Amino acid sequence: MTAPAPTGTKFTELSARERAAALLDPGTFRELIGPFERLESPHLEPQGVVPASDDGVVVARGQLDGEEAVVLAVEGLFQGGGIGEVSGAKIAGTLELALRDAERGRTVRPVLLLESGGIRLQEANLGLLAVAEIHAAIVALRSHLPVVGVVAGMVGCFGGVAIAGGLCSYVIMTREGRLGLNGPQVIEQEAGVAELDSEDRRLVWETIGGEQRVATGMVDALVEDEVGAIAGAVRTAFDAGPPVVHRSSQVERYEARLAGMDTLDQLDGPALRALWRDDGGGR
Amino acid sequence: MSRGRTWFEALAGATFDGEPASVLCADESVRGERARFLSVVPDPEARFPRARSGELGLEEGWALARRVREVVAADDDRGDRRALIAIVDVPGQPYGYREELLGLHLALAAAVDAYATARIAGHPVVALVVGQAISGAFLAHGMQANRILALDDSGVAVQVMSKRSTARVTRRSVEELDEIAREVPATAYDVTSFARLGALHRLIEGVNAEEPDAEDVEMVRDALAEAISSAGHDGSTDLSGRLASPEARQGRDASLRVRERLAEEWSR
Numbered sequence: 001m002t003a004p005a006p007t008g009t010k011f012t013e014l015s016a017r018e019r020a021a022a023l024l025d026p027g028t029f030r031e032l033i034g035p036f037e038r039l040e041s042p043h044l045e046p047q048g049v050v051p052a053s054d055d056g057v058v059v060a061r062g063q064l065d066g067e068e069a070v071v072l073a074v075e076g077l078f079q080g081g082g083i084g085e086v087s088g089a090k091i092a093g094t095l096e097l098a099l100r101d102a103e104r105g106r107t108v109r110p111v112l113l114l115e116s117g118g119i120r121l122q123e124a125n126l127g128l129l130a131v132a133e134i135h136a137a138i139v140a141l142r143s144h145l146p147v148v149g150v151v152a153g154m155v156g157c158f159g160g161v162a163i164a165g166g167l168c169s170y171v172i173m174t175r176e177g178r179l180g181l182n183g184p185q186v187i188e189q190e191a192g193v194a195e196l197d198s199e200d201r202r203l204v205w206e207t208i209g210g211e212q213r214v215a216t217g218m219v220d221a222l223v224e225d226e227v228g229a230i231a232g233a234v235r236t237a238f239d240a241g242p243p244v245v246h247r248s249s250q251v252e253r254y255e256a257r258l259a260g261m262d263t264l265d266q267l268d269g270p271a272l273r274a275l276w277r278d279d280g281g282g283r
Numbered sequence: 284m285s286r287g288r289t290w291f292e293a294l295a296g297a298t299f300d301g302e303p304a305s306v307l308c309a310d311e312s313v314r315g316e317r318a319r320f321l322s323v324v325p326d327p328e329a330r331f332p333r334a335r336s337g338e339l340g341l342e343e344g345w346a347l348a349r350r351v352r353e354v355v356a357a358d359d360d361r362g363d364r365r366a367l368i369a370i371v372d373v374p375g376q377p378y379g380y381r382e383e384l385l386g387l388h389l390a391l392a393a394a395v396d397a398y399a400t401a402r403i404a405g406h407p408v409v410a411l412v413v414g415q416a417i418s419g420a421f422l423a424h425g426m427q428a429n430r431i432l433a434l435d436d437s438g439v440a441v442q443v444m445s446k447r448s449t450a451r452v453t454r455r456s457v458e459e460l461d462e463i464a465r466e467v468p469a470t471a472y473d474v475t476s477f478a479r480l481g482a483l484h485r486l487i488e489g490v491n492a493e494e495p496d497a498e499d500v501e502m503v504r505d506a507l508a509e510a511i512s513s514a515g516h517d518g519s520t521d522l523s524g525r526l527a528s529p530e531a532r533q534g535r536d537a538s539l540r541v542r543e544r545l546a547e548e549w550s551r
Contacts, residue, residue, distance in 0.1 A: 032548045039544065042537055043467060059545070085469075089541035096542070097549045119443045121453060124470040128418075128443050129482055129525065130538065132426035135392075136522050139399035158388075160422055160443075166392025181387040181419055182378050189451055190378040191333065207384045218386050248389060248396040251348045258341055258385065263330040272384055 004029075007228035012153045012176060014227075016058045016075035019113055019152075022227045023071055023234055024062030032059040033090060041086045043123050052078045057087040059094050061108075065235050069109040070094055074116050076155030082120030083161060088130020095137035095147075102144035109238050110141060112149045112168065117183060118159015131160035138167045142246060146170055148237045150230060151177040151210070151219075158183045166248050170237040171219035172230065173210030179219065180208035206269030216276040218247070285337055286414035286438070286492060287372035291322040293500045294370070294507070305329055305337075306346040310365075314508035317365035319354050321347060323373050323424060333377035339420035340377040344390030347424060351397035355404055366407040366511040367398070371425040372414030375445055391423040398427035403521075407514035409507060412474070413492055416441045429522065430484040430510040433474050434503075436492035441477040442470075468534070481531025484510055484524075 005014055005022040014022060021029045033039050035053035044051045056078035060071045072091050074081045083091070091112070098108045119127035138147050149168035151157045153176030157165050162181050165171055173179065182190075184198035184207075197203060206212055214222040220237070223229040257276060261267070288307065292298065295309035305326040310319050325337040334340030339347075351367060358364045376387060402408045410425035412433035421441065425431065433439055442449075450457050464471035468479050478486050487506050490499040517524070525531060526539060 030551070033541065033544050037544070039537075039541060043469070046466060047463065061549075085535065085537045086541055089538040090545070093538075093542040093545045097545060121443065121449060122467070122470070124443050124467075125441060125477055125480060126469040126535065126538070128422070128426070128441075129480060129535070132422055133522055133525075135395045135422065136399050136402075136427060139396055140403055140521065160419060162388035163392045163395060163419065163422060166386075166389040167396060179388065180383040181376060181391065182383060186448075186452065187378045187380065187383070190448060191380075195378070196380040196383075207380065216386075218389060246396065248392040249348075249352075249400075251345055251352060251393060251397075254386075254389070254393065255345050255349065258345065261385065263381065264332070267381060267384065269384060 005227050009227045010225050011174070011227050011230050012225050015077070016073035016113065020058050020060035020071040020073040023111060023231050024060065024069060025064060025066065028062035030061045032061060032094070039086060041084045041123065043085065043126070047122050049079070049122060055084060055086040055090070056081065057090045059090050064109050064238060067109055068107065069111065070098060071111045071113065073113040076115030079120055081116030081155050082118065083116060083127045083131055084120040084123035085126035085130060088127055088134065092130055092133035092137055095134065095141055099137055099141045102141060107145050109145065110147050111234055112147065112164065114149050114151050114157040114161055114165050115155040116157055116159070116161035117155065118161055128160070131164070134164050135167060138164060142169050142242060146238055146240070146242050148172065148234055150234065151179050152225060152230065153177045156183065169242055169246060170221070170240070172221045172223055172233045172237065173213055173219050174223060174225040175210050176225055177210040178204070178208045179213055212269045212273065215273045285324050285372055287322040287337065287370055288324045289495065290370050290411070290413045291320055293495055294504065295320040303329065303342045303346055305334070306343050306350065308350045313366065313504055313511060316508060316511050318368050318511065319350070319365060320368045320370060321350055322370035331377065331379070331381065333379035333382060337372065337374050338377040339373050339391065339423055341382055341385055341387055341390045344394045344423055348393035348397040351401050354406065355401050358406070364404065364406040366409060367401055368507060369398070369408070369410045369425050369428060371410050371412040371416045371421060373417060373420035373424055374415045375417040376419040391419050394423035395427055402427060402429050405520060407511045409510045409514065411503070411507065412439055412441065414438060417445055418443050429514045429520065429524065431482055432485050432487060432506055432510055433477070433483055434490050434492045435474060435486045435488040436490070437473070438492055439474040440472040441474060442472050446472060479530055480534040481528035482525040484513070
């Protein structure tokens with residue numbers, strides 16, 4: 001149903017379904033709760049929003065290097081990748097099944113393609129509950145095998161979904177990708193343009209962009225926005241096995257990093273790179 | 284005084300002078316059960332200026348993670364693992380440039396990780412919502428609990444974004460948001476609407492949330508003791524109980540249907 005995109009294709013030009021297919025071994029893509037099952041969000045239409053037949057998340061079983069895998073791909077073009085009840089349950093429920101399998105000694109490699117503004121405001125607390133369940137499942141699952149996140153762009157990864165990114169064993173980013181809790185526009189709106197000018201692209205990417213995040217050790221790999229490069233980086237991450245200490249568990253390291261920080265002067269991205277580059281605390 | 288501090292001092296019977304001053308931590312028993320109490324409170328002197336009003340920011344996220352992990356490590360060779368009690372009164376996360384640069388998402392992930400790790404290791408983790416429970420702050424401090432208790436009080440609010448911010452982001456008036464909330468309970472702020480989604484272990488009625496008297500504190504202590512004991516006895520260390528509640532069968536019907544469908548299609 002979905003023909004894999006050839007090597008050389010820009011990953012960010014693909015839909016969520018095409019991204020999932022492009023990552024999996026050729027011919028192994030099998031979608032769960034596909035669009036023809038029409039399991040839509042029941043909450044959008046009453047609020048004047050046209051629902052999507054997959055609610056903006058694609059669940060694809062398949063293989064990576066011949067090993068069982070599942071790709072959870074968020075469609076950034078639908079409601080900014082916002083997580084609602086159905087899309088959130090697709091992610092959480094899938095991770096819970098992968099956990100059940102892992103506990104029985106069967107590994108299914110989980111890959112999360114995180115393009116999301118966070119929780120979908122129209123579904124609010126239903127999204128909040130789903131995101132908490134996603135977090136719980138990632139923490140449980142990653143003690144068995146790596147959970148790999150990809151933040152390729154163009155939407156970026158924010159809110160509760162960014163916290164999920166922080167919980168992943170490994171995160172792969174492109175230069176176009178952005179990863180942060182609050183999006184630049186929300187910060188400008190809530191704290192003023194003096195705090196952050198969301199129109200200043202250079203500033204935004206020097207703060208939360210892929211290159212900056214890799215340079216400061218907050219994510220693991222910077223790759224080209226290209227199908228083959230991302231597919232290769234995902235496989236490399238699984239080959240590495242789980243990290244000795246997950247990044248979100250490195251409390252001493254990050255408390256030490258923050259303790260040495262001037263919190264009043266306006267520190268910028270390049271200055272932070274110099275400070276955090278080789279602090280000897282990496283894995 | 285913030286509700287987070289009021290209830291911390293009432294239940295843990297302690298003042299606190301550790302670092303950072305915004306993350307209160309004390310070990311105190313609840314009806315004979317060992318417990319660690321944690322609460323995030325305003326600190327006008329906080330190092331990060333955007334997290335001085337009780338927001339859960341960089342220092343708070345990592346400090347919660349440290350305080351929770353201390354307990355997991357200390358009880359590692361004991362048969363009984365002490366309870367963790369998260370007193371929740373958090374207006375949200377700070378909106379700041381510096382916060383994003385220094386990885387606020389990771390600081391919140393650290394707290395989520397620590398609470399989830401404690402729960403999986405067998406510590407009863409109980410959240411007690413006494414005030415605001417907003418957004419990323421609630422995800423980091425409360426939502427990984429295997430029992431959530433809340434005071435039935437008009438000052439208790441559970442939502443993904445403050446009402447003021449939601450109005451601005453969605454370009455709607457507060458009145459319009461209230462109108463929508465009547466139709467879609469998941470978008471409401473009041474705790475009764477949240478209870479309809481089935482994630483609460485118990486809604487505690489008849490307690491003065493702002494200025495509790497001795498009787499109110501005893502009632503909450505009883506509820507905490509019951510929650511600790513029930514978490515310890517049911518043997519599950521995940522969050523599946525939230526979907527098994529009678530309220531969830533109604534309020535989260537789609538969440539259940541998706542899981543059923545996934546399970547059918549998972550292996551073929």
